[in-house]
Amino acid sequence: MTQPGSFGRETLALHAGQSPDPAHGSRATPIHFTTSYVFPDAEHAAALFNQERPGHVYSRISNPTTAVLEERVAALEGGVGGLATASGQAALHLAIATLTGAGGHVVASRALYGGSHNLLGYTLPRFGIQTTFVDTADIDAWRAAIRPETALLFGESVGNPGLDVLDIPAVAALAHENKLPLLVDATLVSPALQQPLALGADLVMHSATKYLGGHGVAVGGVLVDGGRFDWEASGRFPTLTEPYDGFHGMDFAEESPVAAFLLRARREGLRDFGACLSPMNAFQILQGLETLPLRMRAHVANTRAVATHLAAHPLVERVAYPELESHRDHALAARLLPDGCGGVLSFELRGGREAGRVFIGALRLFSHLANVGDAKSLVIHPASTTHFRMSAADLAAAGIGEGTIRLSVGLESAGDLLADLERGLYAVGKLLKG
Amino acid sequence: MDIQLQGDTVRLYHGGRPFNKDLPAILLLHGAGHDHSVWTFQARHLAQRGFTVIAPDLPAHGRSGGAQLASIEALANWTLALADALGLARIRLAGHSMGSLIALAAAAAAPRRIAALALLGSVAPMPVAPALLEAAKEDRARAHDMINQWSYTPRGQLGASPTPGSWLTGANRSLMERQAPGVLATDLAACNAWQDGLATAGGVVCPTLLICGERDQMTPPRAVKPLRDALVNAQGGARMMEIPGAGHALMAETPDAISDALRGFFTDT
Numbered sequence: 001m002t003q004p005g006s007f008g009r010e011t012l013a014l015h016a017g018q019s020p021d022p023a024h025g026s027r028a029t030p031i032h033f034t035t036s037y038v039f040p041d042a043e044h045a046a047a048l049f050n051q052e053r054p055g056h057v058y059s060r061i062s063n064p065t066t067a068v069l070e071e072r073v074a075a076l077e078g079g080v081g082g083l084a085t086a087s088g089q090a091a092l093h094l095a096i097a098t099l100t101g102a103g104g105h106v107v108a109s110r111a112l113y114g115g116s117h118n119l120l121g122y123t124l125p126r127f128g129i130q131t132t133f134v135d136t137a138d139i140d141a142w143r144a145a146i147r148p149e150t151a152l153l154f155g156e157s158v159g160n161p162g163l164d165v166l167d168i169p170a171v172a173a174l175a176h177e178n179k180l181p182l183l184v185d186a187t188l189v190s191p192a193l194q195q196p197l198a199l200g201a202d203l204v205m206h207s208a209t210k211y212l213g214g215h216g217v218a219v220g221g222v223l224v225d226g227g228r229f230d231w232e233a234s235g236r237f238p239t240l241t242e243p244y245d246g247f248h249g250m251d252f253a254e255e256s257p258v259a260a261f262l263l264r265a266r267r268e269g270l271r272d273f274g275a276c277l278s279p280m281n282a283f284q285i286l287q288g289l290e291t292l293p294l295r296m297r298a299h300v301a302n303t304r305a306v307a308t309h310l311a312a313h314p315l316v317e318r319v320a321y322p323e324l325e326s327h328r329d330h331a332l333a334a335r336l337l338p339d340g341c342g343g344v345l346s347f348e349l350r351g352g353r354e355a356g357r358v359f360i361g362a363l364r365l366f367s368h369l370a371n372v373g374d375a376k377s378l379v380i381h382p383a384s385t386t387h388f389r390m391s392a393a394d395l396a397a398a399g400i401g402e403g404t405i406r407l408s409v410g411l412e413s414a415g416d417l418l419a420d421l422e423r424g425l426y427a428v429g430k431l432l433k434g
Numbered sequence: 435m436d437i438q439l440q441g442d443t444v445r446l447y448h449g450g451r452p453f454n455k456d457l458p459a460i461l462l463l464h465g466a467g468h469d470h471s472v473w474t475f476q477a478r479h480l481a482q483r484g485f486t487v488i489a490p491d492l493p494a495h496g497r498s499g500g501a502q503l504a505s506i507e508a509l510a511n512w513t514l515a516l517a518d519a520l521g522l523a524r525i526r527l528a529g530h531s532m533g534s535l536i537a538l539a540a541a542a543a544a545p546r547r548i549a550a551l552a553l554l555g556s557v558a559p560m561p562v563a564p565a566l567l568e569a570a571k572e573d574r575a576r577a578h579d580m581i582n583q584w585s586y587t588p589r590g591q592l593g594a595s596p597t598p599g600s601w602l603t604g605a606n607r608s609l610m611e612r613q614a615p616g617v618l619a620t621d622l623a624a625c626n627a628w629q630d631g632l633a634t635a636g637g638v639v640c641p642t643l644l645i646c647g648e649r650d651q652m653t654p655p656r657a658v659k660p661l662r663d664a665l666v667n668a669q670g671g672a673r674m675m676e677i678p679g680a681g682h683a684l685m686a687e688t689p690d691a692i693s694d695a696l697r698g699f700f701t702d703t
C-alpha cells in the first residue's frame with residue numbers, strides 16, 4: 001500500500017489529471033481540438049482574463065487535453081503543476097527565459113544533450129544569457145562557476161551520452177546555499193525511475209518526445225515546478241517578485257508562492273513565445289504515459305542484458321552504463337537510481353570511427369537515427385551526428401570518443417537484441433582482421 | 435502589501451487591486467498550515483466587484499513575521515488589531531477551517547465591527563484526529579498526506595483540476611512544506627483546544643453564512659449543523675450552503691462556486 005493521500009506511480013500514470021468527460025462520459029481523454037473556448041457571457045470573459053476564474057481562453061495558453069498531460073506529469077514528479085511545451089527544447093528555453101534575461105547566467109553540467117548544449121553555448125549568448133559548463137561530478141567547479149548574475153543550475157539526471165549521473169542532492173544543496181534553483185532534465189530516466197524534486201531539485205523538464213510518449217510518434221516537452229523554492233527570499237528573481245506590467249501588474253510570488261514560476265511561464269512565456277503543445281500531441285503522449293512504469297521496467301531489464309553482454313565482449317573497450325561497476329558513478333547511481341538507470345547506454349568500440357560505421361551498418365533491429373526513448377531500439381554515432389558541432393576537446397570532456405556508439409535499448413525480445421548486436425560486432429571483427 | 439503590526443511584518447494580499455479603505459472591506463482568513471494564496475481566485479473576484487480585499491498571512495505563516503499565536507482567541511484579537519491598523523471600522527469577515535474559528539471568535543468579540551460573517555469548512559468545536567496532531571509534530575510529511583487525503587474529494591485527489599495544469603494535492607503539500615516546522619502542529623492544536631465555539635456563536639449578531647463542501651470529510655455537512663443552530667442571534671438566522679462536488683479544500687476544488695457564494699452574500703449584506 002502507498003501512503004494515504006498519495007497514489008503509486010502506476011495509478012498516477014493512468015488516472016492523474018483526468019476525470020471522465022462530464023459531457024459524454026468518455027473514459028479516454030478526449031482530444032479537444034479547438035483553438036478557443038466560448039465565453040458564457042461578457043462578465044465571465046473578463047473574469048477569465050483577470051485570472052479571477054480558472055479556465056481556458058485560447059489553446060496557446062491552455063487546453064483541456066494538454067492540461068491532463070501537464071497535471072499527470074506533475075503528479076508523477078511530485079510537483080505543484082506542469083506546463084506542456086512544443087518540444088523538450090522549448091521547455092528548457094521557457095524555464096530559462098522565465099527566470100532570467102539579458103545579463104543572466106547559467107551554470108550547467110557539460111554532459112548534456114547536444115541540443116541543450118547548442119542552446120546554452122551558442123544561441124542564448126546572442127540574447128545576453130551566458131553559460132558556464134562544468135564537469136558534472138566536480139562540485140567545486142559548480143561552486144566556482146556561480147556568479148552574482150547566475151539564475152539557475154542545470155544538469156541531466158543521467159547525462160547523454162556518457163551517462164554521467166548528476167548528484168542531485170549535492171548540486172541542489174549548493175544551489176540552495178546560493179539561493180538558486182536547480183533545474184534537472186530528467187528525460188532519460190523519466191519519473192518511473194527517479195523523482196528529482198524529491199531529491200532536492202526545484203524544477204524538472206522532460207523531452208516528452210522520449211520515454212513519456214515512448215512510441216516515437218510525437219514531439220513535446222513538459223516543465224514541472226516543485227513549488228518549494230523561495231523566490232522572494234532569494235532576491236535574485238525580479239521576474240517573479242516584482243509587478244509585471246505585461247499581466248495586470250501581477251507580482252507572481254505574492255500571488256502564489258508555490259505557483260509563481262508556472263504562472264509567469266504560462267502567462268508570459270507560453271503567451272508571448274508561443275511554443276505550446278498541440279492537443280493532438282498531448283493525446284499521443286498521454287497514451288504512452290499510461291504504460292510508462294511498465295515500459296521503463298522492461299527498458300531497464302533489456303538494457304541490463306545488453307550492457308552485461310557488451311561489457312564482456314573483446315571488441316568493446318568499455319561500456320558506459322551506471323549500473324556497471326566500471327562506471328565512475330556506479331555508487332551514486334545505486335543511491336539515486338535504485339530501480340535502474342534507463343534504457344540508454346554508450347560504448348566504445350575497438351577500431352574508432354570506421355568500426356562505428358561498420359557496426360551500425362550491420363545492425364537490423366536497431367534503427368540508425370537521432371532519437372532516444374522509443375519502444376524500438378535505436379543506435380547512433382554521436383561524434384558524427386548529435387554532437388558534431390562540438391570541438392574535439394569538448395567531445396572528450398563530455399565523454400564522447402571517435403568510436404562511441406550510443407544505444408537506446410527498446411522493448412524487443414532481449415535475445416533478438418543481443419543477436420543483432422553480435423551481428424554488428426562480427427562485422428567489426430572482420431574489419432579489424434582486415 | 436506589507437505592513438507593520440505590533441512590531442512585526444504582515445503580508446497582505448489584496449486580490450490584484452490596491453487597498454482602498456473607502457470601499458467595503460472583506461477580510462479573508464486562511465486555515466492551518468496555509469497562507470493567503472488559498473484565496474487568490476476569490477480575492478481577485480471580490481476585488482473586481484466593488485470591495486477592497488485583505489487576505490493576510492497569519493503571524494509566522496507565509497511572509498508574515500512575528501511569533502505564532504497559539505490560540506483562537508489570540509488570533510481573533512490579532513485580526514481585530516489588523517483591522518484597526520488598516521483604519522477599518524467595519525469589516526466583512528470570511529475564514530476557512532481554522533480561519534473560520536478565528537472569524538467566529540472575532541465576530542463575537544466585536545459584534546458591532548463585523549458587518550457579515552462567512553464560515554467555510556467550519557465546525558465547532560473542531561476536534562483534530564489525534565493521529566494527525568501527532569503526525570504534525572513528529573512527521574510532517576505524513577501529516578501532509580493525511581490532510582491531502584481528508585481535504586480533497588476523490589476527484590480532487592486524482593482527477594482534473596479546475597485550474598489547468600495545476601496538481602491540487604501537490605500544490606497543497608508544497609504550500610504546507612513552505613511553512614516553518616511546528617507551524618502546522620501549533621495551528622491544529624489551537625483548533626483542537628478551542629472548546630468555546632458553540633457558546634461563542636451566540637454572540638454573533640451579523641448575517642452569517644456557513645459554506646460547506648458536500649463531500650467534506652474534515653468538516654462534513656452534518657457536523658456543521660450544530661454550529662448553525664448555535665448561531666441563534668445571527669441576523670436573519672444563520673444560513674447554510676452546501677457546495678456540490680467540493681471537499682474541505684473548497685476554494686481550490688470549486689473556486690467559482692465559492693467566489694459566487696461570497697460575492698452574493700457580501701453584496702446582499
Ligand SMILES: Cc1ncc(COP(=O)(O)O)c(C=O)c1O
Nearest residue numbers: 087088089113185187207209220
Ligand atoms: C536529454 C534530452 N533533453 C532534451 C531534448 C530535447 O527534446 P526535444 O527533441 O523534444 O526538443 C532531448 C532530445 O533528444 C534529450 O535527449
